[in-house]
Amino acid sequence: MSHQQQFIAQYQSLIEEFAQTQQVPFYAYDIDGLAAHICELVNDDIKLWFAVKANPLSSVIQTLAQQGMQFDVASSGELTQVLAQGVNPSHILNTGPAKSRAQIQHFLTNGVNIFVAESVNQLALINELAKENDVRVSVLLRVQLRFEQSSDNPLGGNELTPFGLGAAEWQAIELSDYGNIDVIGLHIFQWGNMLEAQQLISLWQAMISPLKALADTLGFELKVLDLGGGLGVPYDGDERTLSWPALKAALVAIKRTAGVEELWLELGRFAVAEFGYYVNRVVDIKHNYQQDLAVMQGGINHLLRPAITNQPFPVTLLRSSSAQQKPFHIHGPLCTSLDKLGTLALPSDLAVDDYLIFSQCGAYGFTESMPFFLCHELPAEVVISNGKVSVIRPALPASSYLY
Template sequence: MSVHPFIEENQQLIADFSTTQDVPFYAYDIDGLAQHINQLVNDDIKLWFAVKANPLSKIIKTLAGQGMKFDVASSGELDQVLAQGVKSEHILNTGPAKSLAQITHFFEQGVSVFVAESVNQLALINQQAKEFGVVPSILLRVQLRFEQDSDNPLGGNELTPFGLGSDEWKEVDLSHYQHINVVGLHIFQWGNMLEADALIDLWQTMIAPLKSLANALGFELSVLDLGGGLGVPYDGDDRKLDWETLKEALINIKIQAGVDELWLELGRFAVAEYGYYVNRVVDVKNNYQQELLVMQGGINHLLRPAITSQPFPARLLRHSDSPSQLFHVHGPLCTSLDKLGTLALPSDIHADDTLIFSQCGAYGFTESMPFFLCHELPAEVIVSQGTVEVIRPALPAASYLF
């Protein structure tokens, strides 16, 4: 896989900073991120950032500064986004589990756009809309079945907690919900797709059944939210989606669907490429004729490889002319599940060397399992204009043990 210029330009800076840290850390290319988001934001497609991908304060501020809106799925995400100065009108509430308490909190904070994933959610939102004397805009989340099927983090064609099928929604009489305004439909079933043609075909296939559903329910389809699913390459895969190609297709879909607004909720496609995880080698050993590394941090900091069997790309954070060989890379936890992958690395790697994992800007630390075995929490830092700023310091186990 080609190396992002950020690593080449900042290798010594990161290496020097790593000598001051006793714990692995995340580093974010904040300048590259701002430039990337500036190239994505446009007047034709409304873009929301799925905060689940990375809720770090500086990430949120950077995206807000470039004109992104925010898709939040919990009260914690809402409070974090608001704390960064994001206005409530720039927030969309998604997520399959919306309790009365959570919905009430969103209303109290002035949020007025919700994705309803069930009849119960529709009723609760309607109830609180009446209580607060406001008329929120609602999108109904829909599950469709497609010919394409695969093992996918969002379920694909499988039964999931996300939304309802068209037949189930058609049983709902929207006239019973007088305090809300159903303006659109939301559909999001496929994650981390790397084939533009396949993604566009899926979007095209969605138009007819969604328009039919809106007609059956008797409301004007003015907003169509296609979720996200735009992938980034991992594990040596150099495929990369071209945003201009996708944007052109989305504009055509917007016209075909006859909607006023077309929305996307971007997570990893927005931030993955601009985050790195810096991790120290603790031990190197040969066992059963195979080379094995034990790292200071593992799935307690970086869980994704264990749940996808797909490692993050990694390289040695120093120059080496030694030939590469395969290493089984494990973390510090007392479980064989704690494996970061089988990676090609220089054969002269040794204890106290440092690896830098890329594509870690999305689904990194906040997706991990940090408390198992009571290891330290990693720091999170930003790199901007040749300087390193600690946003969240590393914390010992004593900070969370009681």
């Protein structure tokens, strides 16, 4: 039995009771499971950063901070949220392809001292503002490399993207022109949601030689190598998962081969995905053109990922049923055929007012969605810990955001 199945079985009655009381879709997070998982990941060999874009919920950030994670923050809004949870600015790394003058200043004002530079212009702007603020900052240059690898990937793979520059483009700079910056390392992150360990390890290994060569050409000591993230989780019900001990052993070897003081990873879905659930109510069932459809109270306004990846989240009927399963086309409430959460197997006795629980929703859930279209309510977000449900954000009507 998977962790998700165990969690649903353990808390089924609690989740059903909350769903029946609230009558709105909601996200539920297994905080105890999350804490135990992060405790297993954090170690002295690899520095782990949490990519806040995956889930900026206050309780998630607090739990990860308590377990020793650092934070990869890509916007002023994410920074404000992370600082509000008591995170020390020294544990924050500023990433992201679009760093405006105002954003960089906001990070410097709040004590953040580590930046990833994605372009020559960005490097110059970081240096200029560091000088104006009379501080020295540490910078990693983000690099794009090309590999013999398919580019059908959420982060672009070999495609031209706004993330970083090629080695040849970085070689054109003179580090002596940036007097308030210490370039301490290189950052590379081009592949997302990878599930084949050997493929991921091979990509990491192939990065070492060109990155070391770039550092040598620019004339700085490569102290830090940031391999980004990309560690995937399965969404198709397959039980295969990446083995963290095996990956860690490979990373330790890569760290040794690269000769760096620190090796960094920025984890998103691998850190939090399996500890989040989306609970959604069936509002209509119909049979049309020999196919079965379930229309839900919430759709891509709460859970967008299926529409942009064509990959649904795993789903389970919240109540018990012994009925034979059959495929249902699961649609949301929006007036567009794009609002589809997938075609998935469910018990044939699925009925109006039943609840479905989608798993693997701890990452890229509500904050990746399109919540304002058609002015439906925003979903609630709750955490479950020690057998209790705590509402972090209640469901909110459209009047809460329309002016």
